[in-house]
Amino acid sequence: xxxxxxxxxxxxxxxxxxxxxxxxxxxxxxxxxxxxxxxxxxxxxxxxxxxxxxxxxxxxxxxxxxxxxxxxxxxxxxxxxxxxxxxxxxxxxxxxxxxxxxxxxxxxxxxxxxxxxxxxxxxxxxxxxxxxxxxxxxxxxxxxxxxxxxxxxxxxxxxxxxxxxxxxxxxxxxxxxxxxxxxxxxxxxxxxxx
Numbered sequence: 001x002x003x004x005x006x007x008x009x010x011x012x013x014x015x016x017x018x019x020x021x022x023x024x025x026x027x028x029x030x031x032x033x034x035x036x037x038x039x040x041x042x043x044x045x046x047x048x049x050x051x052x053x054x055x056x057x058x059x060x061x062x063x064x065x066x067x068x069x070x071x072x073x074x075x076x077x078x079x080x081x082x083x084x085x086x087x088x089x090x091x092x093x094x095x096x097x098x099x100x101x102x103x104x105x106x107x108x109x110x111x112x113x114x115x116x117x118x119x120x121x122x123x124x125x126x127x128x129x130x131x132x133x134x135x136x137x138x139x140x141x142x143x144x145x146x147x148x149x150x151x152x153x154x155x156x157x158x159x160x161x162x163x164x165x166x167x168x169x170x171x172x173x174x175x176x177x178x179x180x181x182x183x184x185x186x187x188x189x190x191x192x193x194x
Contacts, residue, residue, distance in 0.1 A: 002048040003078050004055055012065055015056050026053040032184055037115065037169050038176035040104070043089040043147070045185070047192060051077045079131075080146065084194025085156070089127075091115060091145040105140040107173040112145035114171040117181075119155045120164040156193050165189070 010018060026049060033045040044050070055073045064070060082088050091112055095101035112129040119125075127147035151159075159165065165186050168177040181189070 003081055004048060004052045004074055006070060006074065008052060009056060009059070009070065012060060012063070015060055019060070022053065022056070026050060033188055035167060035178070035181065035185060037167060037178060038174065040094050041111070041115070041169055041174065041176060042092040042094060043115065043167070044092065045087055045089045045189060045192070046080050046082070048081050051081050082192040084192070085151055087117065087149040087151070087189055087192055089147045089149070091147050093141070093143045101143070102140075104173070105143065108171060109141045111141060111169065111171045111174060112147060115147065115169050116167065117149050118166045118168070119151070119158050120166070121158060122152075122155050125149045125151060125155070151193065159190055159193070
């Protein structure tokens, strides 16, 4: 599966010129790879393009042009690119009202491990969450988590054969069921699998 390489990145000057068009391309791509689970939980499935955009933006913001700094960014973001047997996603918990958000973040501790994907006829796939760092404490969870969904060879084969894909959340304080992931997203996720 593709990873972000030094050669796939633009220089700061070239990125500055290409940024408006590249940004529009990535926004459209992210829209295709976004899954809403109820009103307050969203999964954004990451891939090489979304992470290359993150790297380019970090290089631009931080004005990083030296090889060591660029390599640090690659080392940070490449682990968030799918590896052919998994999906990687950013989980966003979204409540507009600040008081409700604070209350719910206290109730949603552990929600990141209760989000699931499900290939028809297979067990639910619960993610490995926040491998990079702890994102909650004993009183509240974070609004952002990073998830990795590992698929078996049988699940990948079933998807390739046309099996439906569902998703949901089964946390005590938040329930959502999406029996059928939309076709364009399903197709994009299938492309992440080797």
